[in-house]
Amino acid sequence: MYMITEAQKIVRIPPSKLGEDISDVIGALSSETFEGKLEEDKSIAVLVGDVVPEGPGRIVHGDGAVYQTVKFKQLVFALRDNEVVEGTVVEVLNFGAFIRFGPLDGLLHVSQIMDDHVDIDEGNQRLIGKESGRTLAVGDKVRARVVSIDLNEKTPQDSKIGLTMRQPGLGKLEWIEQDANKHKGDSEEDAEKSASKKGKKGGDE
Template sequence: MTEDMNNIEVKNFSEGDRVSGTVTKIEEKQVLVDIEGSKLDGIIPISELSSLHIEKASDAVQEGEELDLIVTKVEEELLVLSKRKVDAETAWETLEQRFQNNEIFDAEVNEIVKGGLVVDLGVRGFVPASMIEDHYVEDFSDYQGKTLAFKIVELDKEKNRLILSHRIVVEEGKALEKKEILERLKQGEILDGTVQRLTDFGAFVDIGGVDGLVHISQLSHEHIEKPSDVVKEGDQVKVKVLSVDRDNERISLSIKETLPGPWESIGEKAPKGSILEGTVKRLVSFGAFVEVLPGVEGLVHISQISHKHIGTPHEVLQEGQTVKVKVLDANETDQRLSLSMKELEDQEYQHKDYDLPEESKGFQLSDMIGDKLKDFRK
């Protein structure tokens, strides 16, 4: 090779020049490289190998690897180089496009630090704790090495600032899923669900990615004071879709309508002629409504309350009073139950042991008035 040719091939490099180099030796805190077109040795300090903190140089490169580098300093017999700056320049271009396009991309979590996560995207990306999930996360250790979907929420190349969010991706995914579920939900269909949380006015039930409200009036056929009387968080339940408000993203559900009604098989639960104990729930001018089974009220008509003549049921009954009644008729179709208190008085009268003289007990009526009948015939 002539001296002229050698002069052409050997280049003089200045700070900021882009060069190609091959890793020839890896030391603990630096890497030696052979620079194409230069007789000078090239060296990459460990701090210039990656945007992340690394303990040893071998974590970032390996011998024989070809690298794109930037000259950061020119010494007499040495070029100080940076791999990190080349990676960053390339990365910023890609990141700016992703930011402008509001793009979702996957990346591996490289570090767990105080207050969040660190992701290497050619530049150091930070995920604040509040941007990790749509719920509170106490321990970040499970995220080490995990690949997550991210969006860029803040990008400032001049300040070398890159803020990422996984929470936004999660929230947008749930919003899309909710919209799709709302579109396909049909009024009247029966679904399986999980009770998520309880409030004073009802229970929110997850029906596969979206919550619907079971109002307290739709939790049970019986009157209840609070939702926790019949359900608890985590319960698996069946619900019926009452209505879907797609504009306001609200779903009304019912547990009550998936359960057997209190009037179902009433003829078996309260057969004609049976005697039941119940509670007077309401008094009206024409009688008293008595609850004999949960959710089942029957009417004791004023004429069936007592043998005594009464003007209103209030004369002998009061709300909340416990009474015994006899079933006169049970109609499941019309949800009607006819009851009587008077007929129990009849039975009581027939079985009562009146204080008659011992010799009179067991006599027939005709025996007792026989003499009178004889006198009448004379």
Template structure:
């Protein structure tokens, strides 16, 4: 789920950026500090939107920068268990599917693709669902449900998906 989060913080403006518009520099510094960061309260910060920065700053002894109170809105992606998501198949392997969920990729183990027999076709790099004669290729759109969310050290969020429920699976073009 995507959400907007209001944040109050302090932004450090380095001396080499003095003379430039304060709001522009604040946005740059906030993006550098927050974008791509996984937080416990908001989830994965995608981008910084509205920035309101105090024109009055503080100077800390030994640091030539100024510190300004700031309020901003951040767009965050915060997935939750049992959430139904849609995405494009990025990669098909013999162990499953990598799905583009927007800001992050999810993974569907081959055993979670369908209740029926699923085979990997190495020549096509696709998964074959034998009973229904469905082929899942790179570029296909699928609907899945999140069943596990975890942290991978050094890699960030790890989202595991399933398509083994009614209404989930390959989205057929109409």
């Protein structure tokens, strides 16, 4: 889930940057320093903007740099247990597929893809349901549920996220649409049969 939050932090302005425009410098340094980092609430800062200095900077003796407090707005991505996410298949391996959503990749283990035995066509980067014939390949759009989260605090992009699609309403978006249309068709057929039975019963009376 994406959110916009406000933050106040400190950036280090090296001596080589002190003669440049302060707005440009703190904007670039804030993006470089804070984007892609894990926040205290376990969200990930994706984009930093609207950076403004807060008060005078502080010079540390023997360093030569200025430590400047800054305020800014940031776009963060916060992942929660059991959250439903939509993403894209970016890699297929012999044990499953990696799904990219937001700034993270999650693992969809081969056992969590569908209620069917899955054959692996690693050469063509796709997984195939033995009975259903359904395929999952690189570039496909999917909807999955988060079942496990192990965030890497130093490198959030290397976090271990477990996903499943073996629940109602989940799967490749194309499959979800197919199932919805089939359910709609079955419902209409049942309604027609019910109406036919009622009509026949009324005629017999």
